[in-house]
């Protein structure tokens with residue numbers, strides 16, 4: 591166990607690192623980070639930052655010397671850096687978890703081989719492969735780069751085999767996964783935390799609505815029947831155990847209409863870290879996802895994840911809100927005293943960039959959603 595008073599290293603200096611650090615500080619830990627940007631969201635709240643590239647092994651080793659555990663908010667840290675760190679200090683999640691979850695093809699193969707429901711998929715390593723796979727699978731499909739994709743980047747929908755060659759060329763990647771399009775009616779996520787001794791928790795299932803491939807609104811709890819909710823939570827716990835995650839695993843799910851003999855839940859992807867959909871837990875739950883992450887990686891007892899008031903909604907604030915200058919923060923907060931504003935301290939706003947979010951917690955979910963959306967409307971008319 592790493593008791594409060596110890597120091598936690600964080601690779602990646604964005605908003606997830608910042609919110610992990612705030613939770614760690616509340617528990618009395620020191621926080622040091624590594625990120626190329628010396629002025630990012632984490633840098634403003636960390637004790638010390640190494641502003642360098644993720645492949646700077648000397649800096650990573652120095653970070654390790656100051657910390658009792660190192661964690662990540664950013665999955666694409668080079669394997670050499672993780673291995674150099676892991677020789678000196680526990681890294682949570684383990685490099686083997688990251689090796690699986692950072693690569694879509696390895697991740698889907700792992701899930702399928704362990705019996706978890708995923709959409710049909712195929713690998714392509716050349717244009718000819720891509721055309722052959724799309725022709726064999728039938729359309730519509732989505733072709734995705736195996737690495738470095740997020741928020742819909744690095745993926746293209748193919749509606750006819752004739753489009754496969756162009757799709758391959760547009761992705762400009764040597765390795766692509768082709769997935770059958772899932773006719774989902776909603777998207778959900780389950781956030782699990784697990785300690786090294788195998789004890790684990792989940793939060794309520796979240797319903798996630800995207801706009802332009804970026805998470806827009808999260809509703810807690812998702813409107814699923816009790817049996818499907820339990821199925822989602824148990825599946826997420828089983829995946830977390832199968833991967834032997836220490837820390838956080840977010841399982842993103844597609845929810846389908848019920849049909850005979852077909853699974854109603856399909857795993858879309860995994861993220862071995864706190865997740866945008868879990869930001870509602872900061873205000874809505876007894877223990878938030880960031881505190882639970884710190885508890886899990888430090889070996890502290892896991893906290894209670896129960897919602898305090900039953901329901902909550904989160905809406906993202908993207909850089910688009912800044913297009914006419916600084917938003918009217920006070921006006922939005924005046925909309926309703928239940929509005930909770932979270933800003934990440936980013937230096938500059940750009941369209942699509944996650945700048946902050948608004949949470950609203952209560953007993954009535956649709957009221958929470960309306961209140962949070964109303965406040966955003968004031969900010970970003």
Ligand code: AMP
Pocket residue numbers: 709732739740741742743769770771772773774777800803842858859
């Ligand atoms: P991803 O980066 O894989 O999470 O994809 C981003 C979004 O694209 C998802 O949240 C879905 O809305 C959509 N998407 C991705 N893969 C599929 C699929 N196989 N079928 C249907 N929609 C998908």
